[in-house]
Structures are given as C-alpha cells and as structure tokens.
Amino acid sequence: MFHVSRFTFYSPIINSFKINLNKELWIKMNNIRVRFAPAPTGYLHIGGARTALFTWLFARKNNGTFILRIDDTDEARSTEESLRGILDSLRWLGLDWDEGPEIGGPHAPYFQSERTDIYQKHIQKLLDSGNAYHCYCTKEEIDAEKAKVGPWNYRYNGKCRQLTEADKRHYEAEGRKPTVRLKVAGDAIVVPDLIKGYVEFKAETLDDFIIVRSNGTPLYNFTSTVDDSLMRITHVIRGEDHLTNTPKQILIYQALGFETPKFAHAPTVLDTEGRKLSKRRHGELVSIGFYRDNGYLPEAMVNFLVRLGWSYDDKEEMFTVDELLEKFDIGRVGKSASIFDIQKLKWLNREYIMKRDIHDRTNLVIPFLRKAGLLNDDELTTDRRVWLEKLVEAVGDRMTTLADIENSSFFFVDEIEYDKKAVKKSLKRDFVPGLLRDLKSIFAELQPFDENTVEAKIREYAGQSGLGGKVMLPIRVAITGKSFGPGLFESLTLLGRDKVLQRIDKAMELLRPTNT
RNA sequence: GUUCCUAUCGUCUAGUCUGGCCCAGGACACAGGCCUUUCGAGCCUGCAGCGCGGGUUCAAAUCCCGCUAGGAACACCA
Incomplete structure (x- = not known):
C-alpha cells in the first residue's frame, strides 16, 4: 500500500539535522475545521471549485467542519450577484457547508465586511504588544525610495519602528495618516504543507509589511489570518498562488499569539496552452455555471475536478461522491500544475449520463x-x-x-431540414425514388405501425427487392434529414406513421429532377 | 532581480519517500481495423513519455549534485 505521508525535511537554516514527520499526524486531530473563502467578485471558476471540493472532501472524510466564509473586503468589486452565483454553484456541486452564509454558525458573521470591529481589536492588540507599529511614510515617499533602488530591490527599512511620541505628534500635525506595519524578525519560517511537504522561507527576504492601510482598513493577509484563527481553522486549504503569502501570515499568527494551522496548497489549474485559468482570458468557459447550463452533470464535474491533481491508484478513476468520501486523501494530491482538458470531462459526462x-x-x-x-x-x-x-x-x-x-430535434418539429451531404450521399441514388414510392404504400397500410412490424416489413422488402442493407441509410435520411441518429426502426415508430409518410413525400419532392 | 514551487505519453495520471517486479502501467484524445440498418456507441490494434548533464550503485524514472524550462509571490489587491 502506498504512503506519501512520510516526509523528510532538512533545514540548512534552522538546524542541520533531519526532521522526520508523519503527515498523517497532521490530520489525526479531533476537531478538524476547514474553510473555503471566496471573494464575491465573479463566478465560481474551475480552480476555485476544485479547491472547494478538496476542502469539502477533506472535512467530510475526516469528520470535520466545512466553513464557508466570504472574503468581501474589496467593496468596490464585490457584488450580490456574484455571491448568489457562487453559492448556487457550490450547491450544484453538492458542497454543503456547516457554517457560513444563510445558516450562520458559532463564529458569525461569515462576511469579512461585517467583521471590521474584530480586526480593529486585533490590530490594537499587536500595537500594544509592540509587534506592530504605525508608519507615517507616505506612498509617495516609499515610491521615491523604490525608484532609487529599483522596485524589486526595495525593502522597507523600518524607519518608523523607533518613532517617539513627539515624532508621531509632528507627523499627525502634518496631516499624515499612518499605516500599520508588522515587525518582522526571525531567521526562517517553515510552512507545514500537506501537499508540498515542508516549505522553508528565509525571513530576511521579508520586510515590515503593511497590515492596515492609511485609511484604516486592514489587508487580506491580516484579515484572513485573524479569521482563520478565530474560526479555529485547523487546515488552510487553498491555491498554490497563496504559498508565498503564507510566511507573512505565519508571522501574523505568531505575533498575535495564535497557533498556526497546517496548510495545503493545491497546484494551479492551467489552460491547454499552459497558462493560468483566468476570467479575463477565458470568460465563462472557466465558470462552473457554464457547464451546468450546457448540459454537464454535477457528478461528472466533481469526478473531473477531483482527478485534476488527485489520483487513487493506477486503475480507478471514476468515483461517486460516496467513494470519494472513503478514498480521497489530500496527501495524494500531486504537486505539479494540471491542465484543464475538456475531453476528459466530456467522456466522464457521457459515462454519468448513461448511469x-x-x-x-x-x-x-x-x-x-x-x-x-x-x-x-x-x-x-x-x-x-x-x-x-x-x-x-x-x-x-x-x-x-x-x-x-x-440533435434529435427532427423528432419534434414538423418541417425538417435535410443535411446536404447526407442527401447527396444517400438519397441521390437511382433506386431511391422507387424505394420511397414503395415504402410509402407499405407504411400507409402497415398494421400495427410498431417497431417489430416495421422492422420485419423493411427487412422483407430489402430481401425481395434485392437491395439488401442498402435501403437503410436512404430511409434514415429521408425521414430524419441526417445520416446518423437512434436506431432506424425506433426512429420510424417514434416519429409515427403520419410524420413518416409526410417526410417520404418531402424527400420525394426533393428528388424530383426539377429540384436537382 | 530576489524568494518559493514544479518537471513521466498531446492531456489526466500510476510508479519516486522504501533503487531491481518499469526496455515505464492505465485512462482521455488521436489513427487504423472489425462489427452493425446509421452513428459521435461497442470490440481489437496502434501511436506516443521519465526536461538535460554529471555522479553513486551490480542496478536509477526512483538517490545526490549541477543546469534548463515553466509557474507563483515580492502592493496601502484578494
């Protein structure tokens, strides 16, 4: 049996010895709590849905709690419509949440826009403990510094760390509004990750970053950390693009005196050109709603999404949700990005339709x-x-x-259109006019007009006329207009005698020399 | 630029930790064939991959070193 769970970690920075840790220990805990935290600024897209699915499966599989939190701190871009769309898409996929919008929960509110006083309180806490400080440098001053050394080389020098009360009064008097920066210290930060293993970052590459804007509103890294702590999130599962954010967040957890959760960063989902899936580039093609509206089944979508990065073994790849609940293991999520290829989705969808x-x-x-x-x-x-x-x-x-x-519209409409190629290939043959004439009188009399009788009669005619199997395709084209579709005898009886006779007439009309 | 992540068929992946059972297995797609009253179905066959270079070893997709390529982050965005 397979085991990904053992990970060896060698840190040149912290220690010069190996740490062995069993990943299974990371999930063997009592009250697992995970969250999916979308920003309501658009629809739920493929990548987000996969993250949500991984998160949900992780919760359900480990008897944990799945929380939905709405990260709507960006008021300008957040819309009610997006929120509804996201909730609908989650529900369509079958991902139900235990705490969150519409149902509330012990850690309400679940909208970040309604938690400002909470953030305020924790900022104060950091300020009081000296882990954060007011910075009076203006954006213009910082930009000027950046221009001097190049934007990539710039790191904040901690200038405002040691401000006296007098300095502060001076700046206030100038009308400056301060930002709040976190005091960064330490050698290395290690991110424990269920998917990536241990990821170590050098703290020296970080500077005292801003956690509150000069207008008083807190930034994502801060709000998300505070909420994840307060909501007692044990495992933060999200997209890989957040991995390099994580050391900053860990610093915030530490400064706040909170325990840091475990992480799981799921690899990115790319398009067939290997580019990151984005709303801008791909439009609705990356939205879950698009697939619902275009005839895909949720179970196919779930199966498809879960297999984007995750596998069970080398033979099984179709899983019902119940099977996933038993077999899913976040430790078996691969580390490399995967490409969204609709072919596999189509195949799965057909399989599930047939189920x-x-x-x-x-x-x-x-x-x-x-x-x-x-x-x-x-x-x-x-x-x-x-x-x-x-x-x-x-x-x-x-x-x-x-x-x-x-594709079966010809069963419903009165007037069908004939496919040109099919007509040319199958109708415009010498024997067809005679065939249609004969058929017309046969069908007109036939009792009853059911599948067995129709089939028997056609086969009889095929034999007697010496035409054999050649009669089948012309009949099909004559009555459906197409060269493919359901079984011929089924199609005939489904259509019914009247329509069949009508269409034979129409086909005969089409074949008149004047019409060729 | 710096930091971090990643690298097996066109695509999703198994195998990597615990080297030999892998001259690399499955699936989708594609191509060909067969079957059939049509078909996008079914059956069969085929195509095609360990990024590169060193090393360790009797043996490397698997371990080590280096390189290359792709991606992410480095915001008073989330």
Whole structure:
C-alpha cells in the first residue's frame, strides 16, 4: 500500500539535522475545521471549485467542519450577484457547508465586511504588544525610495519602528495618516504543507509589511489570518498562488499569539496552452455555471475536478461522491500544475449520463428541450411523457452533454431540414425514388405501425427487392434529414406513421429532377 | 532581480519517500481495423513519455549534485 505521508525535511537554516514527520499526524486531530473563502467578485471558476471540493472532501472524510466564509473586503468589486452565483454553484456541486452564509454558525458573521470591529481589536492588540507599529511614510515617499533602488530591490527599512511620541505628534500635525506595519524578525519560517511537504522561507527576504492601510482598513493577509484563527481553522486549504503569502501570515499568527494551522496548497489549474485559468482570458468557459447550463452533470464535474491533481491508484478513476468520501486523501494530491482538458470531462459526462436511468435522464433533458424551443409546458401530457422516455431511451449513449438532445430535434418539429451531404450521399441514388414510392404504400397500410412490424416489413422488402442493407441509410435520411441518429426502426415508430409518410413525400419532392 | 514551487505519453495520471517486479502501467484524445440498418456507441490494434548533464550503485524514472524550462509571490489587491 502506498504512503506519501512520510516526509523528510532538512533545514540548512534552522538546524542541520533531519526532521522526520508523519503527515498523517497532521490530520489525526479531533476537531478538524476547514474553510473555503471566496471573494464575491465573479463566478465560481474551475480552480476555485476544485479547491472547494478538496476542502469539502477533506472535512467530510475526516469528520470535520466545512466553513464557508466570504472574503468581501474589496467593496468596490464585490457584488450580490456574484455571491448568489457562487453559492448556487457550490450547491450544484453538492458542497454543503456547516457554517457560513444563510445558516450562520458559532463564529458569525461569515462576511469579512461585517467583521471590521474584530480586526480593529486585533490590530490594537499587536500595537500594544509592540509587534506592530504605525508608519507615517507616505506612498509617495516609499515610491521615491523604490525608484532609487529599483522596485524589486526595495525593502522597507523600518524607519518608523523607533518613532517617539513627539515624532508621531509632528507627523499627525502634518496631516499624515499612518499605516500599520508588522515587525518582522526571525531567521526562517517553515510552512507545514500537506501537499508540498515542508516549505522553508528565509525571513530576511521579508520586510515590515503593511497590515492596515492609511485609511484604516486592514489587508487580506491580516484579515484572513485573524479569521482563520478565530474560526479555529485547523487546515488552510487553498491555491498554490497563496504559498508565498503564507510566511507573512505565519508571522501574523505568531505575533498575535495564535497557533498556526497546517496548510495545503493545491497546484494551479492551467489552460491547454499552459497558462493560468483566468476570467479575463477565458470568460465563462472557466465558470462552473457554464457547464451546468450546457448540459454537464454535477457528478461528472466533481469526478473531473477531483482527478485534476488527485489520483487513487493506477486503475480507478471514476468515483461517486460516496467513494470519494472513503478514498480521497489530500496527501495524494500531486504537486505539479494540471491542465484543464475538456475531453476528459466530456467522456466522464457521457459515462454519468448513461448511469442515470431513463426516468432521470428524461427529467434532465427536459429543460434543454424547452430551452431549444422543442417542448412547451402544456405539451407534457402523460402520453407525451411516455413518448419522451422512449425517445431518450432510443437516443441512448449518443449524448455527450444533455444539450445534445437537440440533435434529435427532427423528432419534434414538423418541417425538417435535410443535411446536404447526407442527401447527396444517400438519397441521390437511382433506386431511391422507387424505394420511397414503395415504402410509402407499405407504411400507409402497415398494421400495427410498431417497431417489430416495421422492422420485419423493411427487412422483407430489402430481401425481395434485392437491395439488401442498402435501403437503410436512404430511409434514415429521408425521414430524419441526417445520416446518423437512434436506431432506424425506433426512429420510424417514434416519429409515427403520419410524420413518416409526410417526410417520404418531402424527400420525394426533393428528388424530383426539377429540384436537382 | 530576489524568494518559493514544479518537471513521466498531446492531456489526466500510476510508479519516486522504501533503487531491481518499469526496455515505464492505465485512462482521455488521436489513427487504423472489425462489427452493425446509421452513428459521435461497442470490440481489437496502434501511436506516443521519465526536461538535460554529471555522479553513486551490480542496478536509477526512483538517490545526490549541477543546469534548463515553466509557474507563483515580492502592493496601502484578494
């Protein structure tokens, strides 16, 4: 059996000996609490959804608590609509939260915009303990410094660390509004990470960074740290882009006297060109809602997302949520970025569509038929429903997405369009006009017009006429307009005698010499 | 620039910690074939990968060193 859990860590900075630690110890705790903390500035995208899924699975698998927190400190960009979209997408994926919006919880409020007094209190605490200080340097002064040494080489020199009361009064009198900076000290910071192992950062690369703006509002690194502590988060699971942020946050935990949680930084999700998935570049193609609206099943999406970076072994790759609850292990999430390739999603989606029974599948397909204008509400009589189920059954596995039901539009409409290629290839043949003529009279008389009788009759005709299997494709094209689709005999009976006769007429019309 | 992360088929990945069972396994995609009344289905076959260079070892995808390439962060964004 496989074990990722043992990690050897060799730190040249802290110590010159090896530390062995069993990752399993990191998750063997009683009250596991994890959170997903989106900013409501857009829809839930593929990468965020995967992080949420990993987090949720980690919680559920370990009997923990899954918290949803809304990081909406950026008032300008946060919208109510985004929030709703994100919650809907999470629900659609089946990721339910134990604490958070709409349900509250013991650590409410779960919106950062409503927690300002809490942040205020903790800033004061840092100021009082001397772990943070007011900095009166203006943005302009700092920018000037940066310009001198180059933006990349600049590090704040701690100039305001030792300000006297008189200095402060002087600056205040000038009308300067101070920022708050954290006093950074120490040699090295080690991030314990369930996915990456131990990651060590040199503290000397950090300067006294700002935790509160001059307008008094706290910054992300600070709010997120305070909330994660107060909400008793034991494992911070998030995207890899936050990894280099983590040492700063660890410094804040320490300054505040809070225990630092364990971390798990999930690798980035890239597009097929190897670029990071972004709203700007990819638009709705990276939003979860897009896939819901285009006929993907949540179980397919979940399966797809979880396999982006995580694997169970070398053979199994289809997992129901129940199986994931048993098999998911965050330690088996890979370290390298993965590429979002829709082919696999499509394959999974088809597999999962086929797993639904006909009744279910019919229900799933109905909204797409309505959207395509193929079905009206008042049309859904019992008879029609029975017919629909037969149709869905006949379509079978010919759907990659639920929206593919639209390929069967010829069953619904009165006037079909003929596919040019199909007509050319299958209808414009010498024997077809005669075939259609014969068929017309056969079908007109046939009793009953059901699958067995139709099939028997066609086969009989195929044999007698000497045409054999050649008759099949022309019939198909004549009555559906296409060269592919559900079984021919099913299609004929699903269509019904009237429509079939009507379309044979239409096809014959099409084949008149004047029309060629 | 500095710090940090990463590197197995086109893609998702197994294998790496515990070297030999791996001249690297599976899946998706792709190509070909078969079957079938059509088909995007099914069955079969094929294609294709350990980034590079050193070292250690009887033996390296696996351990060590170096390089290269990609990514992230370095904000009074989150």
